[in-house]
Amino acid sequence: MAILEALNWRYAVREFSNTKLSDDVIAELVEATRLSPSAYGLQPYKLIVIKSPEIKALLLPYAMGQKKVGDCSHLFVLTVNTRIDAKFIEQHFAHVEYERGLAAGTLAGFEQHVKEVMLSLSTEQLHQWAENQVHIALGNLLTAAAIKGVDACPMAGFENQGFDEVLGLAEKQLRTSVICALGERAKTDASAGQRKVRLPVSDFSVEI
Numbered sequence: 001m002a003i004l005e006a007l008n009w010r011y012a013v014r015e016f017s018n019t020k021l022s023d024d025v026i027a028e029l030v031e032a033t034r035l036s037p038s039a040y041g042l043q044p045y046k047l048i049v050i051k052s053p054e055i056k057a058l059l060l061p062y063a064m065g066q067k068k069v070g071d072c073s074h075l076f077v078l079t080v081n082t083r084i085d086a087k088f089i090e091q092h093f094a095h096v097e098y099e100r101g102l103a104a105g106t107l108a109g110f111e112q113h114v115k116e117v118m119l120s121l122s123t124e125q126l127h128q129w130a131e132n133q134v135h136i137a138l139g140n141l142l143t144a145a146a147i148k149g150v151d152a153c154p155m156a157g158f159e160n161q162g163f164d165e166v167l168g169l170a171e172k173q174l175r176t177s178v179i180c181a182l183g184e185r186a187k188t189d190a191s192a193g194q195r196k197v198r199l200p201v202s203d204f205s206v207e208i
């Protein structure tokens with residue numbers, strides 16, 4: 001689908017059919033999410049793709065009554081790193097140097113700068129920063145899904161702590177940020193026919 005057609009076609013699905021997405025489609029959506037940009041390229045997040053009906057059922061009690069967590073084809077759980085420290089930054093730069101065939105230490109000056117900026121932030125600021133980054137990935141996921149004609153619903157309405165416990169995230173130094181149900185809209189989804197409501201362009205953007 002062309003970009004504006006796709007963005008008008010998509011909506012936050014409230015009720016999913018029981019159609020399952022193929023592994024190929026899921027792999028492409030994972031890749032679109034992985035290719036998201038992030039500040040300094042640090043990618044302070046990880047994606048958990050839940051296909052298992054059993055795990056979705058375990059998460060359902062923490063979904064604030066949102067049945068679609070259980071009914072969707074796949075649930076993407078976007079998590080943020082809770083340990084963003086010197087080691088995390090060093091690992092990132094070692095990875096960049098390796099991938100680009102650079103000698104170890106080539107990027108030491110930039111690495112030092114990133115450490116100074118990032119490590120001056122409080123834990124709360126680091127968390128907020130990671131949240132900002134992962135929401136860019138969510139946006140890419142939603143757009144990629146729309147272009148492929150895959151239905152989705154981004155969700156913040158769930159209990160993070162319950163999700164973290166079910167998924168055993170604390171020991172992986174991760175925390176649930178936002179989730180996204182994927183699949184196919186049910187024919188009975190009442191939200192499907194609703195007019196899309198956004199600010200008029202004249203209120204939304206200014207050209208100066």
Ligand SMILES: Cc1cc2nc3c(=O)[nH]c(=O)nc-3n(C[C@H](O)[C@H](O)[C@H](O)COP(=O)(O)O)c2cc1C
Pocket residue numbers: 010011012013014066153154155156157158178196197
């Ligand atoms: C970060 C985020 C969290 C959201 N959380 C929920 C949610 O918990 N449940 C839900 O049904 N929709 C949720 N939505 C969907 C929004 O309500 C929806 O995108 C918005 O009303 C615009 O409508 P549209 O996406 O259908 O065009 C969320 C959207 C975003 C971006």
